[in-house]
Amino acid sequence: MKKGKKYLEAVKQYDKTAFYPYEEAVKIVKKVAFAKFDETVEVSIRLKLKKAQGIRDTLVLPHQFTGEKKILVFAKGDKAEEAKAAGAAYVGDVDLVEKIKNGWLDFDVAVATPDMMKDVGRLGPVLGRRGLMPNPKTQTVTFNIKEALSELKKGRVEFRSDKGGVLHLAVGKVSSEVNQIVENIKAVVAEVERKKPADTKGDFFLSVAVSSTMGPGVKVDFKTA
Numbered sequence: 001m002k003k004g005k006k007y008l009e010a011v012k013q014y015d016k017t018a019f020y021p022y023e024e025a026v027k028i029v030k031k032v033a034f035a036k037f038d039e040t041v042e043v044s045i046r047l048k049l050k051k052a053q054g055i056r057d058t059l060v061l062p063h064q065f066t067g068e069k070k071i072l073v074f075a076k077g078d079k080a081e082e083a084k085a086a087g088a089a090y091v092g093d094v095d096l097v098e099k100i101k102n103g104w105l106d107f108d109v110a111v112a113t114p115d116m117m118k119d120v121g122r123l124g125p126v127l128g129r130r131g132l133m134p135n136p137k138t139q140t141v142t143f144n145i146k147e148a149l150s151e152l153k154k155g156r157v158e159f160r161s162d163k164g165g166v167l168h169l170a171v172g173k174v175s176s177e178v179n180q181i182v183e184n185i186k187a188v189v190a191e192v193e194r195k196k197p198a199d200t201k202g203d204f205f206l207s208v209a210v211s212s213t214m215g216p217g218v219k220v221d222f223k224t225a
Helices: 005-011 024-033 077-087 094-101 114-130 145-154 179-192
Strands: 040-047 056-060 071-074 089-092 108-112 158-162 166-173 204-211
Touching: 005 204, 024 040, 024 179, 024 204, 040 179, 056 145, 071 094, 071 145, 071 158, 077 089, 077 145, 089 094, 094 114, 108 114, 108 145, 145 158, 158 166, 158 179, 166 179, 179 204
Parallel strands: 071 089, 071 108
Antiparallel strands: 040 166, 040 204, 056 158
8 A cells, every 4th residue: 555755754753663762662652743633643463363263351551541432231220320420421221122123323342231232142243343342351241330430431441352362452643641551552562461361382472563653663572661
């Protein structure tokens, strides 16, 4: 794919083949960012995974950089009241299911109690395509509504590897402080390391790179950082 002039100018400002310590890599990303908006900073981690393997979990980053998310909760009775008290933007059961089936999607995260999944499951084609389907693996299918909402409000994020064994996750904004972005990246790396399959031999991390939304990737010397 042909790169734009600003992108090519950005690449000239550092050695694209070199590996940089976390802090220096982030400084370069901030320096070469050229978009007129506050770009998101993303870490990309390439992992040594077998075909059938994948990494998926959630974590709360040390430093938040996005606004508060609109959380929708599918629940009934006492659990619905718990969701309202915990600050959910929307709470309901089959009424919300029908509303979403009719095209309404004005929320960022969906949580459901296990007893609601029979109804919520019918929304698979709609919610699944947008990454909004509640899932036990991301702690969004639970009876512990209060704790789930507390974590989500703190900024709990989901990370997962793709079919190629690469994991992408937003870790800040270009306007964020360097140390905050670095601490977020290290938190992601540590959490991914914890998910290393027991049968992995040799290096689990094959590469780590940092980039902004529009900018080029900067390789991170993660082994000595």
